[in-house]
Amino acid sequence: MFEKLLSLALACLLTSMITVPASAQSQAGNEPQHADRIKAEVTKLGTGKQARVQVNLTDNTKLKGYIGEIAEDHFTLIDSKRGTVTPVPYAKVQRIRNINHSAAYALGFGAAVIGGVILIVALALRGS
Secondary structure (H helix, E strand, C coil), rough: CCCHHHHHHHHHHHHHHHHHHHHHHHHHHHHHHHHHHHCCCCEEEEEEEEEEEEEECCCCCEEEEEEEECCCCEEEEECCCCCCCEEHHHHHEEEEEEEHHHHHHHHHHHHHHHHHHHHHHHHHHHCC
């Protein structure tokens, strides 16, 4: 009985020793992919005042502004309140979020138009 428990414990120990370096390697291998994904997202957002974003960096710093320039290894973030220009390397970005609310305004406008059409149709049908 004791020998079975000892062999089971050794098997678990060896398995954990083998899997830990593999997971560390996979995290190191994901960094270029993550940077490429961030670069693609920044490119999709474009530049200018309509490209307002909030950027969370790997050191837990939060930056807000709009994308001024897109380069091969970084992009510049312009803070419109302070007028500062900050170069942000893609590898340092943990998360980027679009804070431009034009999509929400378009959705609200579309819902208002559809609601108005439904109201007009309902009133027209009620009178007939």
